[in-house]
Amino acid sequence: MMAKKYIVGLTGGIASGKTTVANLFAQYGIDLVDADVIAREVVSIGSDGLNAIKQHFGQGILLADNSLDRAALRAKVFNNPEQRLWLNNLLHPMIRHRMLDQVQASTSAYVIMVVPLLFENHLDSLVDTTLVVDIAPELQVSRTMQRDGVSKEQVEHILASQMTREQRLALADNIIDNQGEHEQLRSQVFRLHQQYLQQATDLETNVND
Numbered sequence: 166m167m168a169k170k171y172i173v174g175l176t177g178g179i180a181s182g183k184t185t186v187a188n189l190f191a192q193y194g195i196d197l198v199d200a201d202v203i204a205r206e207v208v209s210i211g212s213d214g215l216n217a218i219k220q221h222f223g224q225g226i227l228l229a230d231n232s233l234d235r236a237a238l239r240a241k242v243f244n245n246p247e248q249r250l251w252l253n254n255l256l257h258p259m260i261r262h263r264m265l266d267q268v269q270a271s272t273s274a275y276v277i278m279v280v281p282l283l284f285e286n287h288l289d290s291l292v293d294t295t296l297v298v299d300i301a302p303e304l305q306v307s308r309t310m311q312r313d314g315v316s317k318e319q320v321e322h323i324l325a326s327q328m329t330r331e332q333r334l335a336l337a338d339n340i341i342d343n344q345g346e347h348e349q350l351r352s353q354v355f356r357l358h359q360q361y362l363q364q365a366t367d368l369e370t371n372v373n374d
């Protein structure tokens with residue numbers, strides 16, 4: 166029988182610091198399964214996902230090299246709930262399938278699934294525990310504008326398409342506060358890493374009983 170993997174679901178709103186936190190866990194040798202990375206793979210040039218998007222939105226959704234024009238798709242889906250639902254229905258089953266494959270292939274003591282929409286898409290049913298990276302909405306706006314060079318209005322549309330901070334915190338098993346300096350993350354991550362190692366061991370012990 167396949168050993169049961171202990172899975173941590175890492176989530177947080179846009180620009181909360183999921184990638185930054187995940188990379189700190191990776192420094193302890195923990196494997197990451199990242200939904201944003203997989204979301205890019207399923208729409209790579211020539212993929213079934215990209216073909217379906219072209220059928221739906223037309224050739225204009227592609228760049229000259231036939232890759233996805235992400236900015237164009239972003240403009241179409243983030244202020245139109247119907248189009249976003251269409252895109253989610255297409256991509257989310259593909260993303261979920263690949264994530265589970267990667268979890269099974271992992272060999273580290275536990276695995277971290279990094280999923281922006283962990284709760285919104287009910288992927289929390291796949292994980293053993295949830296970890297939320299938390300910052301205030303005003304910080305989400307300023308960090309996203311700085312990183313992506315997008316307008317305040319566009320970031321606010323994306324925020325509105327995600328769960329609120331309060332809803333997310335209410336569902337969290339653990340919370341990392343990322344409103345301070347980068348350096349303050351390290352000790353929080355170290356403590357959680359010890360906790361997860363213990364929980365993974367407990368799971369193994371129970372399975373073998």
Ligand SMILES: CC(C)(COP(=O)(O)OP(=O)(O)OC[C@H]1O[C@@H](n2cnc3c(N)ncnc32)[C@H](O)[C@@H]1O)[C@@H](O)C(=O)NCCC(=O)NCCS
Pocket residue numbers: 178179180200201204235236238239242249252253256260280281282323326327
């Ligand atoms: C619309 C797309 C092409 C825009 O691409 P872009 O490079 O501008 O953004 P990127 O993919 O880096 O996403 C940035 C952030 O936006 C948020 N976001 C992305 N997709 C969604 C969505 N469907 N609903 C709500 N928020 C989303 C997440 O916080 C994500 O981390 C892209 O976001 C996409 O393909 N989205 C659908 C796939 C998906 O749901 N991805 C989230 C992983 S579960």
Ligand SMILES: Nc1ncnc2c1ncn2[C@@H]1O[C@H](COP(=O)(O)OP(=O)(O)OP(=O)(O)O)[C@@H](O)[C@H]1O
Pocket residue numbers: 177178179180181182183184185186201281308309312343344345346347
């Ligand atoms: N403590 C911090 N102080 C200042 N800037 C930070 C801090 N943590 C992260 N950042 C910056 O904020 C931005 C968002 O961080 P990161 O990319 O890790 O977030 P994310 O949650 O993975 O984002 P997304 O949801 O868009 O994928 C990055 O430019 C990052 O360098």
